[in-house]
Amino acid sequence: MKIVSNDGQEFDIDSDIAKQSTMLKMFFDDECLNSIIECSDGPIPLPNVKGSLQKPISLKSLNKCGYDACTLGDATKLNVHLVPHSHDDVGFVKTLDEYYYGSRSDLQHAGVQYILDSVVLALDENPDRRFIYVEIAFFYRWWLQQTDEIRNKVKDFVNSGRLEFISGGWCMNDEGTTHYNSIIDQHSLGLEFLNDQFGECGRPKIGWQIDPFGHSREQASLLAQMGFDGLFFGRADYQDLQKRNTTKSMEMIWKASANLDRQSWLFTGILPRRYSTPATFSFDFIAPDDPIIDNINLPDYNVPERVQTFIQTAQNESMEYATNHIIMTFGGDFQYQNALANYKNLDKLIKYVNDQQINGSNVNVFYSTPSCYLYALNKVNRSWITKTDDFFPHAHHPHGFWTGYFTSRPALKRFERYSNNILQVIRQLNTFSNSQLRNQIFSLSEAMAIAQHHDAVSGTEKQHVANDYAQRLSIGIDAALNVINTAYSKLLIKDNQSTTTEIQQFLCQLTNISECLPIENAKQFTVILWNPIIHPVVGYLRVPVTRSYTVRDSSGQIRSELVPVSNSTKTIPGRMSNATNQLIFKYNLPALGFNTYYFEANEEEEEKFEITKNEICILQNQNFRIEIDEQGNLKRIINLQKNINITFLNQGFYWYQSYSGNNSQFDFQASGAYIFRPLTQDAKPISTKRSLKCIKSELVQTAIIIFNEWISQEINLYDEGEDIEIEWTVGPIPIEDNLGKEIILRYDTDIKSQSKYYTDANGREVLQRIRNYRPTYNYTITEPVSGNYYPVNSRIWINETNRQFTILTDRSEGGASLIDGSIELMIHRRLLYDDNLGVGEALNESAFGQGLVVRGKHFLNIDLPQTSALYHRIHSQELFMSPLVTYALINSSYMNYSNLYRQTWSALSDILPSNIHLLTLDRLNEKQYLIRLEHYFELNEDEKYSYPTKINLQSIFKSIGIIEKILELTLDANLELSQMNRLHWLTDNDELLLQTNDSTKQHSLVDTNIILNPMQIRTFRITIV
């Protein structure tokens, strides 16, 4: 058959091979790949795609890769595993594409294409040489441009263990601000490519998180569930390292889940020198030391000195590590662009150091990889210490706490979450509409994977790079719209209608500032909400309108109300809408399906709300009573159902003045994109006076509290609402006083929280935090505020015996409890100094010629501690996977529309258990689907839901077909679970890391019922008859 890429190249290809290539499936429909004639106009350029169509080499018996290819050294010597590597940021001071091609060398001399080109040449010169490669976002770009000859050569390197893929995600993801859904997805995307192109020898075994700034327990747990054998990283807190260095405890078994037992345990090692080359031994042209000069006749001959220094370095390092194996990384950021220079000197260094063994030296050095180093440790007969907490927050010196990035670039952080919401929905729509548009989904899928990089969603990149990430997501969303329209063109058609006019759905992405220009003044339009959750959801939608409308769903007219758009919204820079009201209505959506709401304009506007100004404001529904005094101070929230009463001593916006140092010494450390360092430890109130407006209608009661012209909050209580919504609007943060500002929203309650607070890890399990305390080392307090900040990816709470105060966030934010009863969340930052950690720019975001305005939400709940999980588990999932709202302009009347189009639909007919979440549903090809289901309650969290739960997979596939085959996979969907065979390790308590959990071995299923244990995720490839 013929394949034509959209840059016009044509390739003839064996049709069987084309059908097997998951890479081609990303770009072309199965329909065309099965046509055996022609696939044309591939949506992204595929220059020279021919070589990628060779069958993957997966016959491991013919190859010697992985642990089989390892050199394990000499048991009587100090074995130095020399690991050549390059750390290639998927965007940082340059964009991904600038890094790939090497453009903008004024910013950084870095071109990844040259690294891969030159490493291939160097590996070819000497079969002893090894290299590892990590970031598939780059490797993928490079691979597409290679000839068959180079690809075959690279496959030989991979199959002989000389080139090893490590981690294998699309990027090296951040751990402080990412969500587990996207961590799993970005790994799966990279691993799918590697599996497709390299088969089993391309499968990584080791996590390589050498640069992220603080390490999450959930990351380790996820890697363990992907079948990885270990994890290495580079950065740990300086006080933690001091203890580990002296106690030889740099390597450990991380028990990375409080729920999953051995499935989550992962051997973890902290590298010496982060990930850099030992001092004086850099042979890379980026920062070269002297080469090895081995002509004995020259005055510069330096072999004896070089060898002695190296031997001393190795011996020093071995003092800090537990075995007679040590790892030495040789590389750094974008190194090996001229790999021959590196390897030429490393070859010599290895030779001359080992030559000293005849003179009694015990140092034995050889080219190795992280997995071979790990395997050597595994073969040493010993036990390892364990760890159960995480590596947050990270500090590299007494005033360098990397807790600012938990909040940096809050708008990008929200956009990333929103984009993921769309990505998951379009995978579902593609599935349920029986479409085959995985190729079009690839654009958003890749943009999301790139956004997980540790200088992307973290907010620690230059401004033009942040813009590039946002643009990629935006382009991905544009492509998603095609999927949405294709899907609804099928799903909206009633069974008895053969021809119906297609309705163009569109997104209104600015409804958070009450703007949706296409519907302004429209007589009729529809709003369709797709619920991606496998349970019915109810909620409220606000549609910005310029007139009044009657709203109807399939059962007829429903209650709706006009509420005014606030002045603080109307004055947001860049807002172009004329809408002065929002039409608010309650939606009621079927599980995993949609509802349509038909809007028809009324002749007269009807405004039914009451407004008071600067008077005591009581908001009350069936569940809560909120008391606000006439000065706009939130005083009390009462849970009426459970008679729980929380008094607020203060609530509102405060700011820390950012430290403005020149970074020349620790004391002068500035607050920057990474670092949060306040000048003083007291946050100052944003204003002393507030104004209050209280607006009440039947569906929602609102208190708008204006703190000053650039900061405000809206407290919303909806009819029957189960929580309290706080919508905050911040900016432009003024900097005319030349002071950087870190803005927090603080809630000071009367809860006696006894120094304890609780924060989630990547949106999943929750860890207890204790103020001014670290569980595994003696902690000296140097930054009382910043040192108590932790990542809040989805929730934070404090409690006492009978009261719990929980806050859900709509994006990642930094959070802390600095005094008992208090929770603070940092929501925006505007800084004037760089923190000297590489960005080289102050974090000073602007838009429309002024400081960036950011808006977001917190959701508050007050409950008993023992029933709070029910609230925060379910509501955080509903917040994370919100309904996808699409709009369409309609010509036909409601009657005609109802006759022609299906207004409501659900993929499910069974009621599925409330503690199970559909994490992934992805149509792979005509017959196969990838599905991940998760139990999202922890053990002992809820008296009803914290137990193993059964679910029938067939229920979810009801509308698709009969399940013929179920294959359970590892979490990364890259390996049959039955084939997963992790290394065994022994802890110092004589526990063996040997997976015995029955449910994970339940891989060949006799029926479609599966059981999920608390916090378990199970991944399946489903084949439909």
Ligand SMILES: [Zn+2]
């Ligand atoms: Zn990096």
